[in-house]
Amino acid sequence: MKRITIAVLLIAAVAFALPAAGTRQTVAAQGVTADSVLVGNSAATSGALAAVGVPFNRGIEAYFKMVNDAGGVAGRTIRWVHYDDEFDGAQGLTYAQRLVEDDKIFAFVGHFGTPTVALTQEYLNSVGIPRVYYATGLRSLFNLNATGGARASFPVQPIYDAEGEVMVARAVSDFGARRIGVIYPNADDGAGLLAGIQLRSGLLNVPIVTAQVAPDATDMSSAAQTIIAANVDVILVAANQVPAEVAIKALAAAGNTKPVITSYVNAAPVFVQGVREALGVFDVYANAWLQVVDDDGNPTPALNVYVEAVSKIDPALAGNPFAQAGWIAASAFVQGLERVGTNPLTWDSFIAAMEREPIEIPLGGTVDFANGRRVGTQAMSLLKAVYDDGPGWIVDRPLEAIEDILR
Structure with missing residues (x-):
């Protein structure tokens, strides 16, 4: 007050x-x-x-x-x-x-x-x-x-809401998802990403299955099992940093094989290091809103x-x-x-x-x-987590506006 x-x-x-x-x-x-x-x-x-x-x-x-x-x-x-x-x-x-x-x-x-x-x-x-x-x-x-x-x-x-829409667009257009799972924390990032996910999935008529977790939870096995049991095609981990890492590890431990997409906030090598063991079981992707190299890997x-x-x-x-x-x-x-x-x-x-x-x-x-319209950019690329000589990300889909992703 x-x-x-x-x-x-x-x-x-x-x-x-x-x-x-x-x-x-x-x-x-x-x-x-x-x-x-x-x-x-x-x-x-x-x-x-x-x-x-x-x-x-x-x-x-x-x-x-x-x-x-x-x-x-x-x-x-x-x-x-x-x-x-x-x-x-x-x-x-x-x-x-x-x-x-x-x-x-x-x-x-x-x-x-x-x-x-x-x-x-x-x-x-x-x-x-x-x-x-x-x-x-x-x-x-x-x-x-x-x-x-x-x-x-x-x-x-x-903004979180806008990125949540992009996550759904990628899941549907790039992975053919007809049913989407969502793990999200009860915090501003999770609430915002979920709101965007709900908005865009509603517009596209794609059902979602959600599991809420505490932002400081160290065990998300129940949420992972709920999502896996729902037989979804793609899983959106609508969280930043530590909660996202915990969720992905829980999915790996529960036997998930479906691709996972998470926020651009997690698109850093240190995040890949944290989820390294999961990469041998399923693919992990993250959005990105900057593109500093061209298709040949040269600086723009x-x-x-x-x-x-x-x-x-x-x-x-x-x-x-x-x-x-x-x-x-x-x-x-x-x-x-x-x-x-x-x-x-x-x-x-x-x-x-x-x-x-x-x-x-x-x-x-x-x-x-x-x-x-005040939603921030919705032009984003999609990165794929890799661990070859070390942790990193490679461009899987180019920088595209949400309208182009859905086209």
Whole structure:
């Protein structure tokens, strides 16, 4: 209750200083001058999550430097201010207020971390300030028809609900599934993935069988046996990291032979190491939303551009996925600026520009914000877990939008 009260007070405090969400602006918005535009974020750049937050922000910095070195956008350079919220939602809310009311930024770029995003969402929707890219798959961001201040929200990386839809599309189109099993934890990731799975399986008329587990469960044998007994064609492990690993091991121990698809969050070599024994019994797949090599295994042109630019900031970041995510966040924002061009830069003109046509994701596919659609990208490839000389993933299906997967 205390946090809700704080949020309400903050909303009231800015009611007279900022345009109400949905109010049309005809003059340049805050943070915009004739020769610059100011944006910002808060992120965990110290503490346990610094290994994520620091490279993420450096990726944003690298992209803005590249743009500014080339003259900026429509005569404006991009200025960027950021704070360290230590992955703490209360601090994130304080810094969000400071960025909006004191620094008077035009937009958030790279709104970082589940705690901060969750606690600031109501406040920022009420303000109506643009937010481009969230470093979280928090399911409350999923919105098929955003209105009011929520239209200023632009999630780029996959949201759990949206990825759940892609999982079903892959199971049906690539594996011919006519009955799908789902193991999911009682947590935000499991609930979001399950919601997307239920939505898309309903649209496709494909029955699903579900088994819920506790997110901290160390024994998921009962759930595995339930799914196997249902004689499904494909199993979706709708969980991240440790719960997903426990579920796959339980399936192997219970004698499963059906293919398993899990979240893009698990598409790392360390995850393959954890489920290595299962790979000799059934195939394990994971979604992926970035594609940094071509079909021949060579770096894509987009990756080469990224590596050249980020190496000017820190060569060690060339292969860092968190820096790549920051780079993508900055790129999505700049595409909106470029579409506005020399027209008045307001929150409304920026939102309209972002919705006009799909945003290109460097190192990935596209994300479509048309008609209030706020679900993140649903263009994903499918990776297959392998263990040859060591743990890894190979591309099994190329990067495709969900419409193309189902075609």
